[in-house]
Amino acid sequence: MDKKDNVSMAVIRRLPKYQRYLRELMQNDVDRISSKELSEKIGFTASQIRQDLNNFGDFGQQGYGYNVKDLYKEINTILGLGEAYNIVIVGAGNIGQAIANYTNFDKLGFNLKGIFDVNPKLIGLKIKDVEIKDIDDLEETLQNEKTDIGVICVPRANAQNVCDMLVSNGVRGIWNFAPVDLHAGENVAIENVHLSESLLTLTYMLKDGK
Amino acid sequence: MDKKDNVSMAVIRRLPKYQRYLRELMQNDVDRISSKELSEKIGFTASQIRQDLNNFGDFGQQGYGYNVKDLYKEINTILGLGEAYNIVIVGAGNIGQAIANYTNFDKLGFNLKGIFDVNPKLIGLKIKDVEIKDIDDLEETLQNEKTDIGVICVPRANAQNVCDMLVSNGVRGIWNFAPVDLHAGENVAIENVHLSESLLTLTYMLKDGK
Numbered sequence: 001m002d003k004k005d006n007v008s009m010a011v012i013r014r015l016p017k018y019q020r021y022l023r024e025l026m027q028n029d030v031d032r033i034s035s036k037e038l039s040e041k042i043g044f045t046a047s048q049i050r051q052d053l054n055n056f057g058d059f060g061q062q063g064y065g066y067n068v069k070d071l072y073k074e075i076n077t078i079l080g081l082g083e084a085y086n087i088v089i090v091g092a093g094n095i096g097q098a099i100a101n102y103t104n105f106d107k108l109g110f111n112l113k114g115i116f117d118v119n120p121k122l123i124g125l126k127i128k129d130v131e132i133k134d135i136d137d138l139e140e141t142l143q144n145e146k147t148d149i150g151v152i153c154v155p156r157a158n159a160q161n162v163c164d165m166l167v168s169n170g171v172r173g174i175w176n177f178a179p180v181d182l183h184a185g186e187n188v189a190i191e192n193v194h195l196s197e198s199l200l201t202l203t204y205m206l207k208d209g210k
Numbered sequence: 211m212d213k214k215d216n217v218s219m220a221v222i223r224r225l226p227k228y229q230r231y232l233r234e235l236m237q238n239d240v241d242r243i244s245s246k247e248l249s250e251k252i253g254f255t256a257s258q259i260r261q262d263l264n265n266f267g268d269f270g271q272q273g274y275g276y277n278v279k280d281l282y283k284e285i286n287t288i289l290g291l292g293e294a295y296n297i298v299i300v301g302a303g304n305i306g307q308a309i310a311n312y313t314n315f316d317k318l319g320f321n322l323k324g325i326f327d328v329n330p331k332l333i334g335l336k337i338k339d340v341e342i343k344d345i346d347d348l349e350e351t352l353q354n355e356k357t358d359i360g361v362i363c364v365p366r367a368n369a370q371n372v373c374d375m376l377v378s379n380g381v382r383g384i385w386n387f388a389p390v391d392l393h394a395g396e397n398v399a400i401e402n403v404h405l406s407e408s409l410l411t412l413t414y415m416l417k418d419g420k
Contacts, residue, residue: 020389078414108409108410194226201222203289206382
Protein backbone atom coordinates (compact mmCIF):
# COMPACT_ATOMS: atom_id res chain seq x y z
CA MET A 1 0.00 0.00 0.00
CA ASP A 2 2.39 2.66 -1.23
CA LYS A 3 1.81 6.25 -2.02
CA LYS A 4 1.23 6.50 -5.75
CA ASP A 5 2.92 9.44 -7.39
CA ASN A 6 0.37 9.66 -10.17
CA VAL A 7 -2.64 10.10 -7.90
CA SER A 8 -4.09 13.59 -8.24
CA MET A 9 -4.37 15.95 -5.28
CA ALA A 10 -8.15 15.99 -5.86
CA VAL A 11 -8.26 12.28 -5.02
CA ILE A 12 -5.95 12.74 -2.02
CA ARG A 13 -8.16 15.49 -0.65
CA ARG A 14 -11.15 13.14 -0.74
CA LEU A 15 -9.41 10.40 1.26
CA PRO A 16 -9.83 12.03 4.70
CA LYS A 17 -13.54 12.25 3.97
CA TYR A 18 -13.70 8.53 3.23
CA GLN A 19 -11.78 7.97 6.46
CA ARG A 20 -14.27 10.05 8.43
CA TYR A 21 -17.33 8.27 6.98
CA LEU A 22 -15.81 4.82 7.48
CA ARG A 23 -15.02 5.67 11.11
CA GLU A 24 -18.67 6.67 11.61
CA LEU A 25 -19.83 3.41 10.02
CA MET A 26 -17.57 1.43 12.35
CA GLN A 27 -18.92 3.35 15.33
CA ASN A 28 -22.40 2.36 14.17
CA ASP A 29 -21.31 -1.30 13.91
CA VAL A 30 -21.66 -1.44 10.13
CA ASP A 31 -19.44 -4.27 8.85
CA ARG A 32 -19.76 -3.85 5.12
CA ILE A 33 -21.08 -1.35 2.63
CA SER A 34 -21.58 -1.23 -1.12
CA SER A 35 -20.18 1.64 -3.16
CA LYS A 36 -23.81 2.59 -3.86
CA GLU A 37 -24.67 2.83 -0.16
CA LEU A 38 -21.44 4.67 0.57
CA SER A 39 -22.26 7.00 -2.32
CA GLU A 40 -25.60 7.92 -0.77
CA LYS A 41 -23.91 8.81 2.50
CA ILE A 42 -20.82 10.60 1.29
CA GLY A 43 -22.27 12.36 -1.73
CA PHE A 44 -19.77 11.16 -4.35
CA THR A 45 -21.03 8.91 -7.16
CA ALA A 46 -20.51 5.16 -6.74
CA SER A 47 -18.34 5.22 -9.84
CA GLN A 48 -16.15 7.97 -8.41
CA ILE A 49 -15.75 6.03 -5.16
CA ARG A 50 -14.65 2.92 -7.06
CA GLN A 51 -12.24 4.97 -9.19
CA ASP A 52 -10.79 6.81 -6.19
CA LEU A 53 -10.14 3.63 -4.23
CA ASN A 54 -8.83 1.71 -7.25
CA ASN A 55 -5.90 4.13 -7.28
CA PHE A 56 -4.59 2.40 -4.19
CA GLY A 57 -5.60 -1.23 -4.57
CA ASP A 58 -8.43 -3.63 -5.12
CA PHE A 59 -10.57 -3.26 -2.02
CA GLY A 60 -14.17 -4.00 -2.96
CA GLN A 61 -15.66 -7.34 -3.84
CA GLN A 62 -18.37 -7.77 -6.46
CA GLY A 63 -21.66 -8.53 -4.72
CA TYR A 64 -20.22 -7.93 -1.27
CA GLY A 65 -19.01 -4.35 -1.33
CA TYR A 66 -16.36 -3.04 1.03
CA ASN A 67 -15.38 -4.46 4.38
CA VAL A 68 -15.65 -1.27 6.45
CA LYS A 69 -12.95 -2.06 9.00
CA ASP A 70 -10.43 -3.27 6.43
CA LEU A 71 -11.02 -0.28 4.17
CA TYR A 72 -10.74 2.09 7.13
CA LYS A 73 -7.38 0.57 8.07
CA GLU A 74 -6.13 0.74 4.49
CA ILE A 75 -7.10 4.37 4.12
CA ASN A 76 -5.42 5.21 7.42
CA THR A 77 -2.25 3.60 6.10
CA ILE A 78 -2.49 5.48 2.81
CA LEU A 79 -2.93 8.74 4.75
CA GLY A 80 0.19 8.03 6.80
CA LEU A 81 -1.75 7.52 10.02
CA GLY A 82 -0.39 4.90 12.34
CA GLU A 83 2.96 6.70 12.17
CA ALA A 84 3.82 8.96 15.10
CA TYR A 85 4.29 12.63 14.26
CA ASN A 86 6.01 15.16 16.48
CA ILE A 87 4.39 18.52 16.10
CA VAL A 88 5.01 22.07 17.33
CA ILE A 89 2.63 25.01 17.23
CA VAL A 90 4.06 28.48 16.68
CA GLY A 91 1.67 31.20 17.74
CA ALA A 92 -0.59 30.58 20.73
CA GLY A 93 -3.45 32.91 19.83
CA ASN A 94 -6.97 31.62 19.30
CA ILE A 95 -6.13 29.45 16.33
CA GLY A 96 -2.98 28.03 17.91
CA GLN A 97 -4.93 27.23 21.07
CA ALA A 98 -7.74 25.66 19.06
CA ILE A 99 -5.24 23.36 17.35
CA ALA A 100 -3.57 22.53 20.66
CA ASN A 101 -6.95 21.68 22.16
CA TYR A 102 -7.87 19.49 19.21
CA THR A 103 -9.09 16.40 20.99
CA ASN A 104 -8.18 13.81 18.41
CA PHE A 105 -4.48 14.67 18.27
CA ASP A 106 -3.28 11.83 20.47
CA LYS A 107 -5.60 9.31 18.90
CA LEU A 108 -4.33 10.15 15.43
CA GLY A 109 -0.70 9.75 16.48
CA PHE A 110 0.31 13.40 16.81
CA ASN A 111 2.52 14.26 19.76
CA LEU A 112 2.40 17.94 20.61
CA LYS A 113 5.99 18.76 21.58
CA GLY A 114 5.66 22.47 22.16
CA ILE A 115 3.66 25.65 21.75
CA PHE A 116 5.54 28.92 21.26
CA ASP A 117 4.62 32.56 21.36
CA VAL A 118 6.17 36.00 21.81
CA ASN A 119 3.47 37.27 24.16
CA PRO A 120 4.67 37.30 27.81
CA LYS A 121 1.04 37.02 28.95
CA LEU A 122 0.77 33.63 27.24
CA ILE A 123 4.22 32.24 27.99
CA GLY A 124 4.02 29.86 30.95
CA LEU A 125 0.33 29.03 30.51
CA LYS A 126 -0.50 25.41 29.86
CA ILE A 127 -2.77 23.92 27.22
CA LYS A 128 -3.47 20.25 27.85
CA ASP A 129 -0.31 19.86 29.92
CA VAL A 130 1.87 21.51 27.30
CA GLU A 131 3.41 24.77 28.46
CA ILE A 132 3.51 27.76 26.12
CA LYS A 133 7.18 28.68 25.74
CA ASP A 134 9.04 31.73 24.51
CA ILE A 135 9.56 31.62 20.76
CA ASP A 136 13.27 32.12 21.47
CA ASP A 137 13.26 28.52 22.76
CA LEU A 138 11.83 27.13 19.51
CA GLU A 139 15.14 26.42 17.80
CA GLU A 140 16.50 24.51 20.80
CA THR A 141 13.35 22.37 20.98
CA LEU A 142 13.63 21.55 17.29
CA GLN A 143 17.29 20.62 17.69
CA ASN A 144 16.65 18.40 20.70
CA GLU A 145 13.96 16.29 19.12
CA LYS A 146 13.11 15.52 15.52
CA THR A 147 9.94 17.42 14.69
CA ASP A 148 7.78 16.43 11.73
CA ILE A 149 5.13 19.10 11.53
CA GLY A 150 5.15 22.79 12.36
CA VAL A 151 1.83 24.60 12.70
CA ILE A 152 2.17 28.28 11.85
CA CYS A 153 -0.41 30.48 13.59
CA VAL A 154 1.54 33.75 13.70
CA PRO A 155 0.71 37.01 11.90
CA ARG A 156 1.50 37.04 8.22
CA ALA A 157 4.50 39.35 8.57
CA ASN A 158 6.33 36.75 10.68
CA ALA A 159 5.14 33.59 8.98
CA GLN A 160 7.95 33.17 6.43
CA ASN A 161 10.64 33.66 9.10
CA VAL A 162 9.02 31.03 11.29
CA CYS A 163 8.73 28.71 8.30
CA ASP A 164 12.43 29.20 7.49
CA MET A 165 13.46 28.37 11.04
CA LEU A 166 11.26 25.26 11.15
CA VAL A 167 12.56 23.99 7.83
CA SER A 168 16.22 24.71 8.56
CA ASN A 169 15.79 22.56 11.67
CA GLY A 170 14.44 19.56 9.83
CA VAL A 171 10.68 20.12 9.83
CA ARG A 172 9.23 18.71 6.59
CA GLY A 173 5.53 19.46 7.03
CA ILE A 174 4.09 22.95 7.46
CA TRP A 175 0.44 23.47 8.40
CA ASN A 176 0.03 27.16 7.65
CA PHE A 177 -2.80 29.30 9.04
CA ALA A 178 -1.19 32.65 8.20
CA PRO A 179 -2.84 34.43 5.24
CA VAL A 180 0.27 34.28 3.08
CA ASP A 181 1.83 31.76 0.69
CA LEU A 182 5.02 30.41 2.19
CA HIS A 183 8.08 29.32 0.27
CA ALA A 184 10.19 26.33 1.22
CA GLY A 185 12.22 23.66 -0.52
CA GLU A 186 10.69 20.99 -2.72
CA ASN A 187 11.03 18.36 -0.02
CA VAL A 188 8.79 20.34 2.32
CA ALA A 189 5.03 19.81 2.23
CA ILE A 190 2.96 22.91 2.90
CA GLU A 191 -0.76 22.68 3.63
CA ASN A 192 -2.56 26.00 3.88
CA VAL A 193 -5.74 26.85 5.75
CA HIS A 194 -6.64 30.27 4.43
CA LEU A 195 -9.76 31.18 6.36
CA SER A 196 -10.49 34.44 4.61
CA GLU A 197 -10.32 32.72 1.22
CA SER A 198 -12.90 30.23 2.44
CA LEU A 199 -15.14 33.05 3.67
CA LEU A 200 -14.88 34.92 0.35
CA THR A 201 -15.91 31.77 -1.49
CA LEU A 202 -19.03 31.81 0.67
CA THR A 203 -19.81 35.45 -0.10
CA TYR A 204 -19.44 34.66 -3.80
CA MET A 205 -22.02 31.90 -3.48
CA LEU A 206 -24.34 34.19 -1.49
CA LYS A 207 -24.04 37.18 -3.74
CA ASP A 208 -26.94 36.52 -6.08
CA GLY A 209 -29.45 36.58 -3.28
CA LYS A 210 -28.44 39.97 -1.90
CA MET B 211 -20.20 42.05 -13.57
CA ASP B 212 -22.57 39.25 -12.74
CA LYS B 213 -21.98 35.89 -11.23
CA LYS B 214 -21.62 33.41 -14.09
CA ASP B 215 -23.34 30.12 -13.47
CA ASN B 216 -20.97 28.21 -15.71
CA VAL B 217 -17.81 29.19 -13.86
CA SER B 218 -16.30 26.18 -12.10
CA MET B 219 -15.78 26.11 -8.34
CA ALA B 220 -12.05 25.64 -9.01
CA VAL B 221 -11.94 29.08 -10.62
CA ILE B 222 -14.07 30.59 -7.84
CA ARG B 223 -11.71 29.21 -5.20
CA ARG B 224 -8.78 30.95 -6.90
CA LEU B 225 -10.46 34.38 -6.90
CA PRO B 226 -9.78 35.18 -3.21
CA LYS B 227 -6.12 34.45 -3.87
CA TYR B 228 -6.09 36.96 -6.75
CA GLN B 229 -7.81 39.41 -4.43
CA ARG B 230 -5.12 38.90 -1.75
CA TYR B 231 -2.22 39.38 -4.16
CA LEU B 232 -3.79 42.43 -5.79
CA ARG B 233 -4.32 43.98 -2.35
CA GLU B 234 -0.64 43.43 -1.58
CA LEU B 235 0.36 45.01 -4.89
CA MET B 236 -1.80 48.04 -4.11
CA GLN B 237 -0.21 48.31 -0.68
CA ASN B 238 3.15 48.31 -2.40
CA ASP B 239 1.98 51.07 -4.77
CA VAL B 240 2.10 48.89 -7.87
CA ASP B 241 -0.26 50.39 -10.49
CA ARG B 242 -0.18 47.76 -13.19
CA ILE B 243 1.03 44.24 -13.70
CA SER B 244 1.30 41.83 -16.64
CA SER B 245 -0.17 38.35 -16.39
CA LYS B 246 3.44 37.09 -16.60
CA GLU B 247 4.53 39.14 -13.58
CA LEU B 248 1.40 38.20 -11.67
CA SER B 249 2.07 34.58 -12.58
CA GLU B 250 5.53 34.72 -11.00
CA LYS B 251 4.07 36.05 -7.78
CA ILE B 252 0.94 33.97 -7.45
CA GLY B 253 2.23 30.68 -8.85
CA PHE B 254 -0.46 30.10 -11.49
CA THR B 255 0.58 30.14 -15.15
CA ALA B 256 0.02 33.38 -17.09
CA SER B 257 -2.36 31.49 -19.36
CA GLN B 258 -4.40 30.23 -16.41
CA ILE B 259 -4.62 33.75 -15.02
CA ARG B 260 -5.90 35.08 -18.34
CA GLN B 261 -8.39 32.22 -18.63
CA ASP B 262 -9.62 32.63 -15.05
CA LEU B 263 -10.20 36.34 -15.40
CA ASN B 264 -11.73 36.06 -18.88
CA ASN B 265 -14.61 34.18 -17.24
CA PHE B 266 -15.75 37.47 -15.79
CA GLY B 267 -14.84 40.08 -18.33
CA ASP B 268 -12.12 41.60 -20.43
CA PHE B 269 -9.77 43.14 -17.89
CA GLY B 270 -6.27 43.06 -19.31
CA GLN B 271 -4.89 45.12 -22.13
CA GLN B 272 -2.36 43.83 -24.63
CA GLY B 273 1.02 45.38 -23.90
CA TYR B 274 -0.20 47.08 -20.74
CA GLY B 275 -1.32 44.24 -18.51
CA TYR B 276 -3.81 44.71 -15.72
CA ASN B 277 -4.59 47.89 -13.87
CA VAL B 278 -4.11 46.64 -10.31
CA LYS B 279 -6.66 48.87 -8.61
CA ASP B 280 -9.37 48.31 -11.23
CA LEU B 281 -8.87 44.56 -11.23
CA TYR B 282 -8.91 44.49 -7.41
CA LYS B 283 -12.21 46.35 -7.41
CA GLU B 284 -13.70 44.07 -10.05
CA ILE B 285 -12.69 40.95 -8.17
CA ASN B 286 -14.14 42.34 -4.94
CA THR B 287 -17.41 42.89 -6.77
CA ILE B 288 -17.34 39.38 -8.24
CA LEU B 289 -16.72 37.98 -4.74
CA GLY B 290 -19.70 39.86 -3.37
CA LEU B 291 -17.59 42.19 -1.25
CA GLY B 292 -18.86 45.72 -0.94
CA GLU B 293 -22.16 44.26 0.22
CA ALA B 294 -22.78 44.27 3.99
CA TYR B 295 -23.24 40.86 5.58
CA ASN B 296 -24.78 40.27 8.98
CA ILE B 297 -23.11 37.33 10.64
CA VAL B 298 -23.58 35.29 13.81
CA ILE B 299 -21.14 32.84 15.38
CA VAL B 300 -22.53 29.80 17.16
CA GLY B 301 -20.02 28.22 19.51
CA ALA B 302 -17.59 30.50 21.36
CA GLY B 303 -14.75 28.04 21.89
CA ASN B 304 -11.29 28.65 20.46
CA ILE B 305 -12.36 28.57 16.84
CA GLY B 306 -15.44 30.74 17.42
CA GLN B 307 -13.31 33.25 19.31
CA ALA B 308 -10.67 33.20 16.59
CA ILE B 309 -13.31 34.04 13.99
CA ALA B 310 -14.79 36.76 16.20
CA ASN B 311 -11.33 38.27 16.63
CA TYR B 312 -10.67 38.20 12.92
CA THR B 313 -9.39 41.69 12.35
CA ASN B 314 -10.51 42.16 8.79
CA PHE B 315 -14.20 41.49 9.44
CA ASP B 316 -15.30 45.10 9.53
CA LYS B 317 -13.15 46.10 6.60
CA LEU B 318 -14.62 43.33 4.46
CA GLY B 319 -18.18 44.37 5.27
CA PHE B 320 -19.10 41.72 7.84
CA ASN B 321 -21.10 42.89 10.81
CA LEU B 322 -20.84 40.51 13.72
CA LYS B 323 -24.35 40.52 15.20
CA GLY B 324 -23.91 37.95 17.92
CA ILE B 325 -21.87 35.12 19.42
CA PHE B 326 -23.71 32.27 21.12
CA ASP B 327 -22.71 29.41 23.38
CA VAL B 328 -24.17 27.02 25.94
CA ASN B 329 -21.29 27.38 28.39
CA PRO B 330 -22.26 29.61 31.37
CA LYS B 331 -18.58 30.46 31.86
CA LEU B 332 -18.48 32.08 28.43
CA ILE B 333 -21.91 33.72 28.39
CA GLY B 334 -21.57 37.40 29.28
CA LEU B 335 -17.94 37.72 28.19
CA LYS B 336 -17.22 40.16 25.41
CA ILE B 337 -15.15 39.68 22.28
CA LYS B 338 -14.47 42.95 20.48
CA ASP B 339 -17.51 44.59 22.09
CA VAL B 340 -19.83 41.74 21.15
CA GLU B 341 -21.23 39.90 24.15
CA ILE B 342 -21.40 36.12 24.15
CA LYS B 343 -25.07 35.23 24.62
CA ASP B 344 -26.94 32.11 25.64
CA ILE B 345 -27.68 29.94 22.64
CA ASP B 346 -31.34 30.04 23.73
CA ASP B 347 -31.33 33.66 22.55
CA LEU B 348 -30.13 32.76 19.05
CA GLU B 349 -33.55 32.36 17.47
CA GLU B 350 -34.77 35.71 18.76
CA THR B 351 -31.67 37.46 17.41
CA LEU B 352 -32.20 35.87 14.00
CA GLN B 353 -35.83 36.92 13.98
CA ASN B 354 -35.05 40.50 14.97
CA GLU B 355 -32.51 41.14 12.27
CA LYS B 356 -31.91 39.53 8.90
CA THR B 357 -28.76 37.47 9.20
CA ASP B 358 -26.82 36.39 6.13
CA ILE B 359 -24.12 34.08 7.43
CA GLY B 360 -24.02 31.67 10.36
CA VAL B 361 -20.64 30.38 11.51
CA ILE B 362 -20.96 26.95 13.11
CA CYS B 363 -18.24 26.22 15.66
CA VAL B 364 -20.11 23.74 17.87
CA PRO B 365 -19.32 20.04 18.38
CA ARG B 366 -20.35 17.80 15.52
CA ALA B 367 -23.27 16.25 17.41
CA ASN B 368 -25.01 19.64 17.61
CA ALA B 369 -23.99 21.07 14.26
CA GLN B 370 -26.96 19.91 12.16
CA ASN B 371 -29.47 21.22 14.74
CA VAL B 372 -27.78 24.60 14.78
CA CYS B 373 -27.72 24.60 10.98
CA ASP B 374 -31.45 23.80 10.85
CA MET B 375 -32.27 26.63 13.22
CA LEU B 376 -30.14 29.12 11.28
CA VAL B 377 -31.67 28.13 7.95
CA SER B 378 -35.24 28.10 9.20
CA ASN B 379 -34.67 31.68 10.34
CA GLY B 380 -33.50 32.89 6.96
CA VAL B 381 -29.73 32.37 7.05
CA ARG B 382 -28.54 31.50 3.53
CA GLY B 383 -24.81 31.07 4.12
CA ILE B 384 -23.27 28.54 6.50
CA TRP B 385 -19.56 28.61 7.35
CA ASN B 386 -19.10 25.24 8.98
CA PHE B 387 -16.15 24.32 11.19
CA ALA B 388 -17.74 21.19 12.69
CA PRO B 389 -16.26 17.94 11.33
CA VAL B 390 -19.49 16.81 9.72
CA ASP B 391 -21.24 17.38 6.40
CA LEU B 392 -24.35 19.44 6.95
CA HIS B 393 -27.55 19.19 4.96
CA ALA B 394 -29.65 22.20 4.02
CA GLY B 395 -31.86 23.28 1.16
CA GLU B 396 -30.54 24.02 -2.31
CA ASN B 397 -30.77 27.76 -1.78
CA VAL B 398 -28.33 27.58 1.14
CA ALA B 399 -24.59 27.86 0.51
CA ILE B 400 -22.42 25.77 2.82
CA GLU B 401 -18.67 26.30 3.01
CA ASN B 402 -16.78 23.79 5.14
CA VAL B 403 -13.47 24.19 6.92
CA HIS B 404 -12.59 20.65 7.92
CA LEU B 405 -9.33 21.04 9.80
CA SER B 406 -8.64 17.38 10.37
CA GLU B 407 -9.06 16.69 6.66
CA SER B 408 -6.47 19.33 5.94
CA LEU B 409 -4.10 17.80 8.49
CA LEU B 410 -4.51 14.31 7.03
CA THR B 411 -3.67 15.65 3.58
CA LEU B 412 -0.42 16.88 5.11
CA THR B 413 0.40 13.50 6.68
CA TYR B 414 -0.23 11.88 3.29
CA MET B 415 2.31 14.22 1.69
CA LEU B 416 4.79 13.57 4.52
CA LYS B 417 4.42 9.81 4.60
CA ASP B 418 7.14 8.87 2.13
CA GLY B 419 9.82 10.49 4.22
CA LYS B 420 8.98 8.66 7.44
